[in-house]
Amino acid sequence: DSGMEKSKKMGHTVDTCVVVSHYSRLSSSMNQNATNGTGPHEEPKIPWDDDRDVWWTDEMEDASTTCPPVWMDSEDPLFMLYTSGSTGKPKGVLHTTGGYLLYAATTFKYVFDY
Known part of the structure; x- marks a missing residue:
């Protein structure tokens, strides 16, 4: 997010930002203790711009299996x-x-x- 802001301040434009969903980096014992073994209860809040940001998994569903x-x-x-x-x-x-x-x-x- 800070990279996006710095790019704007420097006059650069970002057409697309690909966002990759990943699991929490907390250890499994910390997750189990904090949430009774069920994992995180909510997704982390991230700033999202519908005109710019896309999920990696959504983009890959439409991607071709061949690349010339x-x-x-x-x-x-x-x-x-x-x-x-x-x-x-x-x-x-x-x-x-x-x-x-x-x-x-x-x-x-x-x-x-x-």
């Missing part, structure tokens, strides 16, 4: 990896398609002696 390949350049962005910022300012690194695949191919070659 798309040709990419080696320097096209693949994903961004962020640190938590627990030791200072949060940082991120952009991994490119070529760098990731080169690492995967090199690892396969040397690990499996192929």
Whole structure:
């Protein structure tokens, strides 16, 4: 939620936010003690924008089981990896398609002696 607010303040727009439902991270003994073994009684309250937010499970119900390949350049962005910022300012690194695949191919070659 703070990421959405920071994006707005910086002038970025977010078209869609995919929300993943997950179980409580409390230990099972804590859950049993707190709720007599029945688990949490209510879902946590999260801010929701119907024009932007979607449930992951709803999106996956309509997703195709096939994904045709798309040709990419080696320097096209693949994903961004962020640190938590627990030791200072949060940082991120952009991994490119070529760098990731080169690492995967090199690892396969040397690990499996192929």
